[in-house]
Amino acid sequence: MTTALIYLLVLLLVAAVVYLIAVFVFGRGEELAPLPPGSSPTRLPVDRIAGTDARAVRFQQALRGYRMSEVDWVISRLADEVDQLRAELENTGQQSREDAHHG
Numbered sequence: 001m002t003t004a005l006i007y008l009l010v011l012l013l014v015a016a017v018v019y020l021i022a023v024f025v026f027g028r029g030e031e032l033a034p035l036p037p038g039s040s041p042t043r044l045p046v047d048r049i050a051g052t053d054a055r056a057v058r059f060q061q062a063l064r065g066y067r068m069s070e071v072d073w074v075i076s077r078l079a080d081e082v083d084q085l086r087a088e089l090e091n092t093g094q095q096s097r098e099d100a101h102h103g
Contacts, residue, residue: 050086051079 045053054075059065 049082051081051083054079054082 044057057075059068059071
């Protein structure tokens with residue numbers, strides 16, 4: 001009977017030590033304060049974001065974060081769209097200038 005009690009106490013002590021180490025390493029699950037509006041932990045230009053800027057964005061990895069392959073896929077699609085829209089805008093602007101020059 002005493003041996004079982006000693007095993008139980010040792011088991012509880014080991015569980016407590018493992019729990020304290022886990023709390024120290026991973027935290028107790030507190031949520032971080034929200035970032036101020038308009039701020040981000042990632043880096044992007046203030047204005048005129050190009051597709052290359054979107055492709056260069058990297059997010060911090062977290063234990064329970066997003067799948068990086070999905071994030072990369074979305075960023076790639078958005079970057080392609082930005083590049084396409086910028087090219088269309090530039091072509092439209094050149095055509096307008098040419099029409100004004102010939103007109």
